[in-house]
Amino acid sequence: MVPGATGDAGHFTKAAEILSDEFTIITYDRRGNSRSTAGADRDGSATMSAQADDAAALIAACGLEKAIVFGTSGGAIITLEARHPASGTGERGGHP
Numbered sequence: 263m264v265p266g267a268t269g270d271a272g273h274f275t276k277a278a279e280i281l282s283d284e285f286t287i288i289t290y291d292r293r294g295n296s297r298s299t300a301g302a303d304r305d306g307s308a309t310m311s312a313q314a315d316d317a318a319a320l321i322a323a324c325g326l327e328k329a330i331v332f333g334t335s336g337g338a339i340i341t342l343e344a345r346h347p348a349s350g351t352g353e354r355g356g357h358p
Contacts, residue, residue: 263289264317266335273334285330290320292337310336314343 263274269292278287293308293316317340321329333341 263287264331264333264337264340265289265292266333266337269293269337288320288324290316292316292340310339310343313340317341317344 263271263278265271265273267273271289271291274287274289278289281287293313317331321331321344331341331344333339
């Protein structure tokens with residue numbers, strides 16, 4: 263689940279609790295947002311492209327062969343740009 267706006271994974275807490283009975287739920291704070299320190303020291307490092315790479319790297323690091331990715335607002339745009347084989351075999355949802 264890729265958050266929009268402030269990039270804070272906490273926005274998905276309730277949804278993650280509900281969905282966790284049937285799915286493995288992964289949320290994260292986007293680059294340079296909320297509690298994330300990734301890229302915070304470099305101006306311009308939080309491009310949509312870089313954040314799409316972050317999402318793909320997270321999927322890969324979790325060892326997932328298939329993923330359903332969901333994002334809200336800017337997070338939805340990131341899910342559409344995510345470049346990882348698993349992110350292309352599942353479903354994408356959200357609202358840009």
